[in-house]
Amino acid sequence: xxxxxxxxxxxxxxxxxxxxxxxxxxxxxxxxxxxxxxxxxxxxxxxxxxxxxxxxxxxxxxxxxxxxxxxxxxxxxxxxxxxxxxxxxxxxxxxxxxxxxxxxxxxxxxxxxxxxxxxxx
Amino acid sequence: xxxxxxxxxxxxxxxxxxxxxxxxxxxxxxxxxxxxxxxxxxxxxxxxxxxxxxxxxxxxxxxxxxxxxxxxxxxxxxxxxxxxxxxxxxxxxxxxxxxxxxxxxxxxxxx
Numbered sequence: 001x002x003x004x005x006x007x008x009x010x011x012x013x014x015x016x017x018x019x020x021x022x023x024x025x026x027x028x029x030x031x032x033x034x035x036x037x038x039x040x041x042x043x044x045x046x047x048x049x050x051x052x053x054x055x056x057x058x059x060x061x062x063x064x065x066x067x068x069x070x071x072x073x074x075x076x077x078x079x080x081x082x083x084x085x086x087x088x089x090x091x092x093x094x095x096x097x098x099x100x101x102x103x104x105x106x107x108x109x110x111x112x113x114x115x116x117x118x119x120x121x
Numbered sequence: 122x123x124x125x126x127x128x129x130x131x132x133x134x135x136x137x138x139x140x141x142x143x144x145x146x147x148x149x150x151x152x153x154x155x156x157x158x159x160x161x162x163x164x165x166x167x168x169x170x171x172x173x174x175x176x177x178x179x180x181x182x183x184x185x186x187x188x189x190x191x192x193x194x195x196x197x198x199x200x201x202x203x204x205x206x207x208x209x210x211x212x213x214x215x216x217x218x219x220x221x222x223x224x225x226x227x228x229x230x231x232x
Contacts (some may be wrong), residue, residue, distance in 0.1 A: 045167065108159070
């Protein structure tokens with residue numbers, strides 16, 4: 001059974017940092033694009049970042065230079081290092097497995113349950 | 122303001138058919154990038170409903186179907202059931218942003 005479990009959310013002050021982790025089971029993270037998608041309270045979905053099977057990383061513009069996605073194939077985990085946090089980064093962060101048939105038509109085929117990040121003083 | 126435009130809300134009675142639209146522009150849907158659809162029941166994680174415009178993952182009822190024209194995409198739900206009450210999101214790729222984008226979401230109420 002495919003499962004994604006996020007940890008690491010919590011409260012951070014503006015300008016602070018958090019590291020989110022995602023433990024995968026039922027498949028190998030090295031074989032799929034892995035992604036983070038976030039959802040601010042009461043708002044819609046917003047793509048954050050992808051890491052490809054070859055390690056290439058992609059970021060949405062608001063996250064570039066502040067967020068870093070990485071993968072540990074030996075532990076079957078994906079992480080998101082979020083630095084210089086802002087109030088507008090407050091959201092539930094979902095770890096997600098993604099794939100595509102024809103690039104760049106990537107879609108998410110499985111989602112974790114999410115972890116809440118709150119940025120507030 | 123989302124790059125992909127969806128109606129904020131829709132409603133239908135049990136058994137009815139509803140169609141949710143997703144309108145794009147020349148840098149996404151009009152550029153022939155595929156559209157994917159997700160269902161999110163309040164308080165839960167999203168779930169993939171339709172990928173590559175028209176394909177249903179295993180386990181998704183055939184009451185759900187997707188279509189795409191040159192300028193927009195649609196999600197149709199037939200035989201509406203109470204359990205279909207949820208938020209629905211379309212998603213595609215935008216070449217001007219070089220980014221994957223979601224629609225603003227449509228809240229579907231089953232009357």
